[in-house]
Amino acid sequence: MMDLDGKTVVVVGLAQTGIAVAKFCVKRGARVTITDGKPADQLADQIKQLHGVPVRFALGGHDLTTYLAAELIVMSPGVPSLRETRAAAAGGIPVMAEIELAYRFLDPGATVLAVTGTNGKSTTTALTGKLCEASGRPTFCGGNLGNMPMIDAVDHPANVPGGLIVVEVAAFMLENCTTFRGKTGVLTNITEDHLDRFGTMERYAEMKGRIWDFQRLDDLAIANAADPWAMKEAEGIRSQLYTFDSRPGAKVEQGAVMSDDRRHLVLRMPRIGEELYPVDDLVIVGNHNMENAMCAYLATRGIGLPVDAIRAGARAYRPLPHRMELVGDRDNVYYYDDSKGTNVASVAASVRGFPRPLVLIAGGVDKGGSYEPMLEALDGVCKGIILIGKAAPLIREAATAHKASYPVIDATDMHDAVKRATELSTAGDAVVLSPACASYDMFQNFGHRGHVFREAVSAVGAKRLD
Incomplete structure (x- = not known):
């Protein structure tokens, strides 16, 4: 200390x-x-x-x-x-991250469960926290989630022998760490993001991989078997590697997969054997969320939490705000707040195969990389894009190159964006805020952006559902 x-x-x-x-x-x-x-x-x-x-x-x-x-x-x-x-x-x-400072003040008997990744880390962290809470052990859940920074864990009741400290950590944080270590270190995936800060994918992936750099031989590293960047970072780590893979027919010796009928998550761990967890325990849906659940189950089961606690926590879990959250209805036009969709891969995963035609509100601070994966995912479901923020010209240029058939419209602010999106929508459609960009050109953070969106939804006469 x-x-x-x-x-x-x-x-x-x-x-x-x-x-x-x-x-x-x-x-x-x-x-x-x-x-x-x-x-x-x-x-x-x-x-x-x-x-x-x-x-x-x-x-x-x-x-x-x-x-x-x-x-x-x-x-x-x-x-x-x-x-x-x-x-x-x-x-x-000494120059250090806040998580490094917090780590140095933790009780050595407390267990840290750390989660990083480009997408899915917030859901994985929050779900892991709920599973830990269900065990009855004192639990802190925070970090980059936006609720409590990790430094608050030091004076939290969970900072005791047997306590559980669950933290979401970003690449920015890991960049300035020299001892920070999780008993379990989860890396959900690595896709293009923050290239404006890190310059190259190699450097960005290296920062994400630091979640394992200071682990010990008996610690757990959890990685996405389908992600080549994550698996490259896992090469040569000293901790025990567990992989997860949601692809049909995937096999793992040590980790998690989906059952053939996709109704169960299948965990395979040494000394435990094979365990099946019903998908129906979870209210979250979609392939990406099954991967998030695999991470959470492996992390908590890996530190010895009982099956009953994990299933009870899964049933009690509810999605976080600003993650494709239905917040309004105006004459059967639904309004979704996905303000946490701060990069292209996240937005693409959210809108691909969307159940309603949608008008997308996007823009903010560009993070580098291509918007093409998002535009490809919008094909067949998008009725228009409303642009906000500094990245608007870049997204417009990408949409033109993609030969988008729908209108691409500039808005002056969030209220104007929601008004224009509503005008493009008819009954059965959706207005989706999923910006694919950072928020800090117009807002304090993604949460503030989501709250302003909700205010704008109310302003167009929609019934609030949040």
């Missing part, structure tokens, strides 16, 4: 995680400076959350002297590597 008493700590990024880290460090006697590139007038709400907390603010830019005066620098997940942090690291000042 680190001693922060009297140390000068610089927290980079004044958002949910940065606020939590600042409070945590102050509570332990540190002298805290929070720095953010945004000016104070754009951070008024965040500053209010630290009212009465003795911290110093260095806002509106990054001052190298602030970083070089630190004894520890803690990075918020949304902040990229900066010239100032690299200079500090070169000078021997």
